[in-house]
């Protein structure tokens with residue numbers, strides 16, 4: 270396919286995604302079934318166009334004076350992908366499967382790419398109903414935070430210290446442009462793919478199959494490093510899911526102590542068994558909720574790690590379609606789950622032990638406010654400031670997240686170059 274036909278296909282897919290609020294991957298699959306002539310390269314470019322259009326949905330609507338899929342896709346090609354108006358006009362002229370040529374008004378709007386007079390949430394590409402929370406939390410930086418969340422994310426790898434170190438992985442994977450991550454000492458980063466390019470499929474690498482590394486954003490790596498810096502020997506990963514954090518904790522604990530991996534949903538734990546095998550971790554016990562209870566762990570854990578379900582506002586770079594699907598109702602549901610998880614899991618912490626609460630959200634209601642409410646219900650716990658530890662853990666020159674009064678850390682693409690992520694550390698008082 271030429272670019273003209275790909276632009277037409279992207280408009281079709283985006284129309285479907287917008288109309289039925291479908292995940293992009295479903296829309297792409299359906300389009301692929303109906304158009305079997307398209308190759309994988311075509312599907313990649315079509316997908317990239319749709320995802321990038323969704324990243325900038327509000328600002329592109331303002332520039333184009335239209336909320337339609339055609340306007341968004343044409344603007345993505347000309348502006349975000351930097352083919353310019355001439356490049357777009359040429360692509361549309363060059364292919365009989367292309368959409369209609371750009372109108373004079375479309376061309377003029379693309380030429381001026383004017384965001385003057387656009388509201389802040391439009392310039393930030395943040396859904397309007399969430400803007401008051403963003404603005405309250407990030408003040409003068411809120412637009413920059415939103416804009417950083419609208420860019421493509423790099424691919425971060427976490428090197429598994431049970432199997433080697435960062436230098437070895439760089440040496441053995443010299444065909445990829447890997448760079449050490451700026452903050453995490455076990456992270457490696459690949460730059461985001463540009464425009465039509467395909468991101469490298471790192472899971473096809475020999476090193477992945479051998480367990481030298483896992484895919485994991487730097488923010489999640491840092492949460493695990495904060496946790497293991499407490500040198501815990503008994504750890505409960507209460508919301509272990511597919512095991513991303515469990516594996517990171519295990520990689521740092523060097524097979525010492527015991528990690529219990531639990532999740533409310535047996536199905537969510539399914540990938541963990543194969544991942545643990547690949548990683549070489551031998552100190553992880555998976556507690557399937559249907560087969561085992563956690564009663565024997567009450568009051569015994571040095572550390573309870575809570576990677577709770579959340580709105581996912583911090584990972585919009587990776588899932589731009591989720592930005593427009595999240596609803597007030599869903600957010601309220603997550604808030605209820607988070608407080609239930611906190612109340613259910615805190616009883617496993619031993620006196621003097623720690624509870625680490627993490628979300629991939631940038632909304633204070635899911636983060637510091639959720640912990641504030643928990644502390645009001647549980648006098649046995651107190652906050653532990655990460656602000657004072659950050660430099661000692663990651664180096665005095667390391668980028669610093671925003672720290673709340675209590676010392677909770679909020680990481681974000683704009684401040685730490687990571688996904689948006691919250692880490693709050695609490696300690697159970699000795700007498701609690």
Ligand SMILES: C[S@@+](CC[C@H](N)C(=O)[O-])C[C@H]1O[C@@H](n2cnc3c(N)ncnc32)[C@H](O)[C@@H]1O
Nearest residue numbers: 508509510511512513514532533537576577578
């Ligand atoms: C953010 S995901 C965890 C991701 C995982 N830690 C990782 O790094 O791959 C949140 C998990 O919490 C689980 N969950 C939700 N409610 C729960 C509850 N009440 N108790 C335990 N787990 C719960 C969900 O099933 C989901 O797997």
